[in-house]
Amino acid sequence: MTEASVLYTSPLGNLSLTFYGTRLTALQLAGGPSCQTRRGIQAPQIDTLRWLDLYFASRDPGFIPPLAPQGTPFQLRVWQELLKIPYGHTATYGDLARRLGCRSPQAVGQAAGRNPIALIIPCHRLIAANGLGGYAYGPDIKQRLLDLEQRKHIEVVAAIIHDAEGRIFATQRGYGEWKDWWEFPGGKMEAGETPEEALRREIWEELATYIAVERLVETVEWDYPAFHLTMHCYRCHVESGRLELKEHEAARWLTPSELESVDWLPADRDLIKKLKQ
Numbered sequence: 001m002t003e004a005s006v007l008y009t010s011p012l013g014n015l016s017l018t019f020y021g022t023r024l025t026a027l028q029l030a031g032g033p034s035c036q037t038r039r040g041i042q043a044p045q046i047d048t049l050r051w052l053d054l055y056f057a058s059r060d061p062g063f064i065p066p067l068a069p070q071g072t073p074f075q076l077r078v079w080q081e082l083l084k085i086p087y088g089h090t091a092t093y094g095d096l097a098r099r100l101g102c103r104s105p106q107a108v109g110q111a112a113g114r115n116p117i118a119l120i121i122p123c124h125r126l127i128a129a130n131g132l133g134g135y136a137y138g139p140d141i142k143q144r145l146l147d148l149e150q151r152k153h154i155e156v157v158a159a160i161i162h163d164a165e166g167r168i169f170a171t172q173r174g175y176g177e178w179k180d181w182w183e184f185p186g187g188k189m190e191a192g193e194t195p196e197e198a199l200r201r202e203i204w205e206e207l208a209t210y211i212a213v214e215r216l217v218e219t220v221e222w223d224y225p226a227f228h229l230t231m232h233c234y235r236c237h238v239e240s241g242r243l244e245l246k247e248h249e250a251a252r253w254l255t256p257s258e259l260e261s262v263d264w265l266p267a268d269r270d271l272i273k274k275l276k277q
């Protein structure tokens with residue numbers, strides 16, 4: 001087996017990943033300018049990158065990619081126990097020491113500090129009984145990771161409805177914090193729904209219109225002040241109905257050259273350049 005290195009650009013800066021064969025042996029904050037490389041990697045290595053993509057989108061990845069950390073038997077026991085701390089939760093050094101039958105929380109802390117696979121083996125979730133505790137990359141990074149895991153995540157679908165003339169249907173919000181801003185119509189997915197099912201339901205509820213969902217255009221990941229948004233945006237057309245406004249205060253059909261003539265919500269604005277092409 002051969003060793004391979006990959007750089008991953010994250011909100012914390014570059015992460016340096018080292019693989020031995022298909023297993024991750026090290027993940028460290030590398031710093032430096034953004035420079036992401038993903039060429040020539042294998043499927044299990046892609047799983048690790050997918051884990052990071054989900055994690056930095058404020059989502060619990062729900063799986064652990066193949067790992068091969070190198071350490072003493074005691075360190076390996078500590079790191080294995082760290083993997084049992086759930087996403088969004090913490091444990092104290094004393095908690096972990098008791099689970100391991102170890103009398104020294106300090107020894108547990110030292111072993112956690114030598115963790116070679118940051119984030120995935122979540123030593124940042126290990127805290128002191130009366131405070132944050134130490135972290136190899138400093139308290140600010142530790143707090144950012146803990147805050148990230150507490151951040152609310154909302155997953156929605158949005159309809160890019162077009163007509164035969166190539167115009168796009170835009171709606172203006174009539175309620176809430178973002179009242180008067182423009183958006184692509186849609187809304188939250190419900191449990192058990194596919195994105196396409198959710199979109200057809202939302203457009204019927206909002207616009208009393210049946211749509212045909214054609215294809216996924218893009219999935220937008222956006223950080224609003226109070227939550228992280230994942231928005232699946234689909235190209236659609238009207239099958240039947242008159243696009244009757246039931247929740248929005250206004251609507252417009254916009255040509256590609258007119259798309260920037262309204263004040264779009266920040267997440268929706270991300271799509272405009274792509275739609276103008």
